[in-house]
Amino acid sequence: MIAVEGVSKTFGTQKVLRNVSTVFETGKVNFIIGRSGSGKSVLTKCIVGLLEVDEGRIMFNDRNFTAMNVNERKAVRQEIGMLFQGSALFDSLTVEENVMFPLTMFSDMSKSEMLDRVNWCLKRVQLDGANKKFPAEISGGMQKRVGIARAIAMNPKYLFCDEPNSGLDPQTAIVIDNLIKEITYEFNMTTVVVSHDMNSVIEIGDRINFVFEGEIWWSGDKVDILKTTNDELNNFVYASDFMRIVREKLQ
Amino acid sequence: MVFSHRMQIFTNIGRYTLLMANVFRRPEKWRIFYRLTVLEIDKIGVQSVGIVALLSLFMGAVICIQTAANIDSGWIPVYTIGFTVRQTMILEFSPTIIPVIMAGKVGSNIASEIGTMRISEQIDALDIMGINSANYLILPKLVGALFIFPFLIVMSMVLGITAGAWVGELAGVISMPDYQTGITYDFRPFQVAYSLIKTTVFAFIIVTISAYYGYYTKGGALEVGKASTQAVVYSIVLIMICNLLISQLVLT
Numbered sequence: 001m002i003a004v005e006g007v008s009k010t011f012g013t014q015k016v017l018r019n020v021s022t023v024f025e026t027g028k029v030n031f032i033i034g035r036s037g038s039g040k041s042v043l044t045k046c047i048v049g050l051l052e053v054d055e056g057r058i059m060f061n062d063r064n065f066t067a068m069n070v071n072e073r074k075a076v077r078q079e080i081g082m083l084f085q086g087s088a089l090f091d092s093l094t095v096e097e098n099v100m101f102p103l104t105m106f107s108d109m110s111k112s113e114m115l116d117r118v119n120w121c122l123k124r125v126q127l128d129g130a131n132k133k134f135p136a137e138i139s140g141g142m143q144k145r146v147g148i149a150r151a152i153a154m155n156p157k158y159l160f161c162d163e164p165n166s167g168l169d170p171q172t173a174i175v176i177d178n179l180i181k182e183i184t185y186e187f188n189m190t191t192v193v194v195s196h197d198m199n200s201v202i203e204i205g206d207r208i209n210f211v212f213e214g215e216i217w218w219s220g221d222k223v224d225i226l227k228t229t230n231d232e233l234n235n236f237v238y239a240s241d242f243m244r245i246v247r248e249k250l251q
Numbered sequence: 252m253v254f255s256h257r258m259q260i261f262t263n264i265g266r267y268t269l270l271m272a273n274v275f276r277r278p279e280k281w282r283i284f285y286r287l288t289v290l291e292i293d294k295i296g297v298q299s300v301g302i303v304a305l306l307s308l309f310m311g312a313v314i315c316i317q318t319a320a321n322i323d324s325g326w327i328p329v330y331t332i333g334f335t336v337r338q339t340m341i342l343e344f345s346p347t348i349i350p351v352i353m354a355g356k357v358g359s360n361i362a363s364e365i366g367t368m369r370i371s372e373q374i375d376a377l378d379i380m381g382i383n384s385a386n387y388l389i390l391p392k393l394v395g396a397l398f399i400f401p402f403l404i405v406m407s408m409v410l411g412i413t414a415g416a417w418v419g420e421l422a423g424v425i426s427m428p429d430y431q432t433g434i435t436y437d438f439r440p441f442q443v444a445y446s447l448i449k450t451t452v453f454a455f456i457i458v459t460i461s462a463y464y465g466y467y468t469k470g471g472a473l474e475v476g477k478a479s480t481q482a483v484v485y486s487i488v489l490i491m492i493c494n495l496l497i498s499q500l501v502l503t
């Protein structure tokens with residue numbers, strides 16, 4: 001479980017996060033949704049410590065991450081896997097080396113043990129056989145899957161995904177979404193997905209946090225979200241004709 | 252406007268210092284650090300041998316011909332040609348101008364490589380894993396450059412002086428024995444040591460300044476290009492300033 005308690009973050013004069021509090025539950029896919037520029041990425045970066053919070057604190061299973069020093073944080077970091085918006089694969093390394101990277105840096109495994117683990121991870125994301133390819137040689141959807149494989153290589157307790165299906169076609173997006181869901185349940189991870197895609201929310205969302213102008217405006221599950229009376233959330237959820245048709249069918 | 256410019260300088264110095272504080276840490280794994288350093292020695296050093304050799308050969312040859320053309324007066328001894336080639340190569344061309352050219356070749360490469368990693372979130376990916384990205388990315392380049400630069404510079408000196416000898420004889424402006432007299436005349440090994448120290452400082456400037464501009468790139472491909480230009484410009488400016496300071500300090 002990850003608890004965000006009263007977090008605020010300001011850049012210069014721009015208050016990006018205002019007193020944000022929420023909880024991300026273990027074994028569930030927790031969403032952070034909201035419009036572009038609402039502060040979703042900043043919130044995520046604050047949680048994982050890529051940005052320092054101005055006020056408030058972040059708790060990882062009752063461990064106060066905010067109060068930790070660099071070395072204590074390093075221990076927590078090794079329990080975190082992250083899938084980046086652009087995959088962020090190391091482009092000078094092959095698929096295999098990318099997935100192996102955290103293992104070579106932090107584990108004491110032998111080369112063959114590492115290779116076994118890598119192959120297992122690649123198989124888990126249905127990419128067995130792509131070992132020797134370079135990131136530039138594979139499609140965006142495959143890059144995302146390598147990103148997932150790298151994120152789960154160290155058996156993380158916490159998985160963060162920043163817009164996991166941006167730039168993907170709808171079918172591939174659903175494959176990636178379902179992979180995230182399955183892995184979350186399979187390994188009982190605390191998963192946080194940042195998205196503005198209502199399809200993903202309906203597909204795999206367990207808990208949903210709607211961020212509006214730097215505040216958590218609404219929290220709930222995906223049944224509640226379709227029936228919300230909150231105006232800003234309504235505008236967000238029913239921004240597309242498709243969702244408006246869904247609403248008509250529901251009523 | 253002036254005020255904000257001054258603040259910009261302080262911000263840069265502050266961030267540069269912070270970055271260096273992170274670079275000079277113990278590597279996560281020595282074996283990996285060693286492997287990366289060897290790669291950088293190849294990328295920075297070995298792959299620059301061609302261009303450095305070419306420039307040094309031509310410069311040695313040209314200095315020889317220029318000097319010969321300018322001392323054609325009878326009462327300046329002809330061995331002055333060899334002496335001038337040696338002094339120019341050892342004191343300034345090899346230790347200062349070669350690094351300026353390396354700033355263009357290696358500096359821009361370092362800035363764009365690290366800048367691209369920054370904008371594509373590869374640096375964030377390292378940090379998330381708990382890896383000190385500044386240390387992991389920059390220290391091998393720095394150690395590699397500090398190691399290989401002196402070799403490149405000595406090679407440049409030797410090739411420049413040799414080219415002078417060849418061209419001097421081919422063009423008939425100075426005989427081999429006269430040239431030899433010239434290049435051994437009043438030779439002070441200290442000057443070579445001085446040049447190598449100078450060049451090591453310049454290697455440090457090129458790698459750290461370029462890495463700095465790459466590491467703090469924000470935005471997209473356009474900004475990576477800008478970072479790479481800034482890296483080259485500021486490296487060269489700093490090399491020039493330091494060259495003046497070091498010469499002033501050591502030679503007077």
Ligand SMILES: Nc1ncnc2c1ncn2[C@@H]1O[C@H](COP(=O)(O)OP(=O)(O)O)[C@@H](O)[C@H]1O
Binds near residue numbers: 011016034035042043
């Ligand atoms: N490092 C930064 N420095 C200054 N402003 C930033 C920084 N990162 C994000 N912001 C600003 O914070 C706001 C929220 O950004 P972000 O969290 O990336 O939005 P999104 O919800 O689309 O992910 C934006 O207005 C952005 O310009």
Ligand SMILES: [Mg+2]
Binds near residue numbers: 040041
């Ligand atoms: Mg974002």
